[in-house]
Amino acid sequence: MHTSGLVCALGASYEEFTLNAQFAVEEGELACIIGPSGCGKSTTLQLITGLLPLKEGSITLFGNDLTSVPVHHRQIAMVFQEYALFPHMSVAENIAYPLKLRHIKKSQRTRRVDELLSLVSLEGYEKRKSDELSGGEKQRVALARALASDPQLLLLDEPLSALDAKLRKHLREEIRRIHDETGITTLYVTHDQEEALSIADRIIVMHEGTVMQSGKAEEVYHAPNSLFVATFIGEGNTLPAHLLHQDDEARGGVIFFRPEQVTVHATTPGEYLPHLAFSDATVESCEFQGGRYRLHTRWQGHPIVCYCDRRPRTTSINFSVRKQDILLFEGTNSKNLPR
Amino acid sequence: MRLREMEQSRFYQHLAVPALLVITLFFLVPLVITLSSAFIGPGGGFSLAPITRVFTDPYILRIMRFTLIQASLSTLTSLVVALGGAYLLSSYSFRFKRLILALSAVPFVIPSILVVLGFVIFFGNNGFLNTALMKLFSLPEPPVRILYSYKAIILAHTFYNFPIIMNLVATYAMHLDRRLEAASYTLGASKAKTFFAITLPRLLPAIISASSLVFLFCFSSFAIILVLGGGPRYTTMEVEIYRQARMVGNTGAAAALSLFSIAVTSLMLIAYNRSQRRLAKSEAYLQPLFLEKRPAGLVGRALAALYTIITLLFVLAPIISVIVRSVYSSSGFTLRWYRQLLNVERATSHMGSALTALVNSLLIALIVSFIAVSLGIGLAASIQRRRRGRGTLELLGMLSMTVSSVIIGLGYFLIASRLVGRASLSYTLVVLAHLVIALPFALRVLLPEYRKIPATYTNSARTLGSTPARAFFAVELPLLKSAMVSSAIFAFAISMGEFNATLTLASSTIVTLPIVMYRLIGSYNYQGACALGTILIAVSALVFIATTATKGKKHAY
Incomplete structure (x- = not known):
């Protein structure tokens, strides 16, 4: 296991929900926890901060066991989903709050607040109250306040979920930039896979209170270790394996491939060994998505989604998928199709 | 080690202690004393005879x-x-x-x-x-x-x-x-x-x-x-x-x-x-x-x-x-009753004790409102921020509402009759009775306002490095400022106007504004009563303005 960074083994049980999650984040990484709602993402963060009690397991940060350290001594800052800016304090007072707690002198405090405000691009906002800020500005202040506590670990709980799509994209780039500038180990919870894939060094996929997979974004996308991860991250097609694969061993399994791995042919493809060929699929709908077309097709009664560059001229098309791109899931095992 | 879990809840549990002590000592104990005399026979032993x-x-x-x-x-x-x-x-x-x-x-x-x-x-x-x-x-x-x-x-x-x-x-x-x-x-x-x-x-x-x-x-x-x-x-x-x-x-x-x-x-x-x-x-x-x-x-x-x-x-x-x-009688406009009230003119009948009563009432109400709000805020925090037993605690806080103020007064009367008291002791009893009566009302004003403060504020302060106590004083209390003011005014007015318990418990030497008003009405000195009543109206008007002003104001959390 890792010796540096964050190492968690979390166990806690609640009414109708048990959490049992193990994962590690390396020093300086920006890791995203992603999963459907109710999978235990937010609970995980609350357990790490110590706001919720841990039933069993441990939390280790840079080699120190934090399990019995009180919340305010953990040096783990958290940005809450609804920002939680103190409404009776100005922007500057909010950011200065953790500095005051650490008995930092007033002159230094003012300087640090200025630095942090410029880090989050909010120069000149010192005097404002939280109800005079937009959602995106509140988010930045909350981030600056969290950074002011000089945390060893920064937790972000769905920080962008309350913002509109355009601002979300911009702010997630900002979060990445601020992370790179400060180098603080960061754990980021989201349910938006695009957000996770685009900014994370590491993706931790959670499902029903357990960690399903942890790894680099590409790894999780291209080599999912379970059908859940495969279908949860990105779009994909699943078909019963026996339809295409006559081997006895694969009868009960499911094959999986991504829409962009499908090649659409104008003519009937020849017998080409490294490929699986699908002929006479019916096009049920065709969406223009700007750079490409997204086709909903039906092949032998099964829906298959594929991307292609041109709008098909006929309602019946043929396509193929390279065997090396196809994953075969059987029970809890997964492997590539034999070529 | 489950220390962390304890720490925060222990802080909030401690906040409820003063209120619970007051409720137990000054409400439950007198109540038990009162009700127990329903089970004591003429001979002194246990008996259902009185009932x-x-x-x-x-x-x-x-x-x-x-x-x-x-x-x-x-x-x-x-x-x-x-x-x-x-x-x-x-x-x-x-x-x-x-x-x-x-x-x-x-x-x-x-x-x-x-x-x-x-x-x-x-x-x-x-x-x-x-x-x-x-x-x-x-x-x-x-x-x-x-x-x-x-x-x-x-x-x-x-x-x-x-x-x-x-x-x-x-x-x-x-x-x-x-x-x-x-x-x-x-x-x-x-x-x-x-x-x-x-x-x-x-x-x-x-x-x-x-x-x-x-x-x-x-x-x-x-x-x-x-x-x-x-x-x-x-x-x-x-x-x-x-x-x-x-x-x-x-x-x-x-x-x-x-x-x-x-x-x-x-x-x-x-x-x-x-x-x-x-x-x-x-x-x-x-x-x-x-x-x-x-x-x-x-x-x-x-x-x-x-x-x-x-x-x-x-x-x-x-x-x-x-x-x-209060200023107008059949013989025309007069400030006579106010002059008597302020001892400028020689007072007739019960008006002699009016000024003392006014000062007493103001002092008692000030003390009661200060203590009621302090106890109420601790109790509200404890109710709101604890994981288990919220309902029981809230019920305890509201319990004195189930008992009419006459019965609360009766308990104090029974206690006072056993103590050979000086006037100062009797006034202490009046303060305590008013406190017990005002506390649920203060709590009722504070609790809904407390509920509006999201738990994430405290949580956020905690992750930024504050102890539970610092988070409470720096974040929660300032947000409750206006609720504290309106509950203080409320408690003040309840104490100023309290009549039932005061009359039941007090000896004739004790005077408050409503008591003197009652005596003036009893002796048909309506104008004097009206002068005192006008002061009480002013206090009620203050409460009225304060409550309608806070009702319109909404915090944006």
Whole structure:
């Protein structure tokens, strides 16, 4: 296991929900926890901060066991989903709050607040109250306040979920930039896979209170270790394996491939060994998505989604998928199709 | 190590300790002492004799029956008067609507001794109403003779309580989603059908809730009955408890009656709480949709005018009468009673103790409001931020509401009679009794405001490095500032106007503003009483302004 960074083994049980999650984040990484709602993402963060009690397991940060350290001594800052800016304090007072707690002198405090405000691009906002800020500005202040506590670990709980799509994209780039500038180990919870894939060094996929997979974004996308991860991250097609694969061993399994791995042919493809060929699929709908077309097709009664560059001229098309791109899931095992 | 879990909850548990100590020592212990005398026989040992004697005495049984009947009747008349007004206020907009709605909240803050005084001054034989009618129609005799009768009690209760029902039901109705009625109309239902099938069932919890509150007020009404009842003919439980303890000296009978009274008030409070909970669950609280609909037709306009007059007559007229009478008598304008109050002029009768009473009342109210808010805030924090046992703690905080203030006073009277006391000790007892009475009200103001503060504020402060205590003082307390101010004013006013417990527990040497007012009314010095009443009106007005001001203000969390 890792010796540096964050190492968690979390166990806690609640009414109708048990959490049992193990994962590690390396020093300086920006890791995203992603999963459907109710999978235990937010609970995980609350357990790490110590706001919720841990039933069993441990939390280790840079080699120190934090399990019995009180919340305010953990040096783990958290940005809450609804920002939680103190409404009776100005922007500057909010950011200065953790500095005051650490008995930092007033002159230094003012300087640090200025630095942090410029880090989050909010120069000149010192005097404002939280109800005079937009959602995106509140988010930045909350981030600056969290950074002011000089945390060893920064937790972000769905920080962008309350913002509109355009601002979300911009702010997630900002979060990445601020992370790179400060180098603080960061754990980021989201349910938006695009957000996770685009900014994370590491993706931790959670499902029903357990960690399903942890790894680099590409790894999780291209080599999912379970059908859940495969279908949860990105779009994909699943078909019963026996339809295409006559081997006895694969009868009960499911094959999986991504829409962009499908090649659409104008003519009937020849017998080409490294490929699986699908002929006479019916096009049920065709969406223009700007750079490409997204086709909903039906092949032998099964829906298959594929991307292609041109709008098909006929309602019946043929396509193929390279065997090396196809994953075969059987029970809890997964492997590539034999070529 | 489960230390972390303990730490925060331990802090909040400690915050409740002072309030719980006060509740136990100064409410539960006196109550147990009071009620235990219901089980002590003439010989001194355990006996059910006081209870059986009370519950077989035809005189007492008649009082019980009368108490329940007058409370039911008063509630019913209040309901009848209130519902039309509530309908009018919630469905139409008319000239004096805002004024009526604001005035209907007045009885929440006005002390009962003031109601009595206003009633006598306005409806009395030489009151403003009779004087005006006699002048207008040149009558030789006052035409309205209702003082000291059954009618007077019901009328005073109605005057005191119908605005409460009207206010609660109308406010609730205004926040209901009117699109449901619109949907019903589009589905083909008539106006009447829609009202009975859609509107009324949704209003019912609010009506039940308001009615049970009013029943409770009427059941434990004390000052109104004491003054307007005119003797043993129209006596209720509360007055009888006071009479048995203070005049007859039969504390056993008083305790036995208290048992019955507590049983009824507890039942009513349970009903009230259940309907409140149903209300909270039943429908989303919408921003009021102001329908700019004028009352249609002659009937509608007449109804609007009628309710404007009724509200002004019942709520405002007696109060204004008190102020006017304090400076204006049949011989013209005079400041004599204020001069006597301030000891500028030699005082007559009970006016001699008026200044002392005013100073006492102000001091007692200041102390009570300060302690009540401090205890209330600790208790509210503890209730709100704990994981388990919230309901039990909240119930403990509200418990003294189940016991009428006469019974609370009785407990202190029993304690005081055992201690050979100096005046300062008696005043301490008055402060404690007021504190016990004011605490639930302070809590009721603070708790909803506390609930509005999201837990993430504290959590956020904690992850930024604050201890639970620092997070509480730096984040939560500043956010509760306005709630603390309004609960302090509330507690202050309750203490200033408190009459029932003070009269029951105090020896004759103890004077507060309401006590002196009562004595002045008893000796027919109405003008002096009105001068003191005007001061009490000023305090009530302050509370009224404070509560309506905070109601409009919304925090953006």
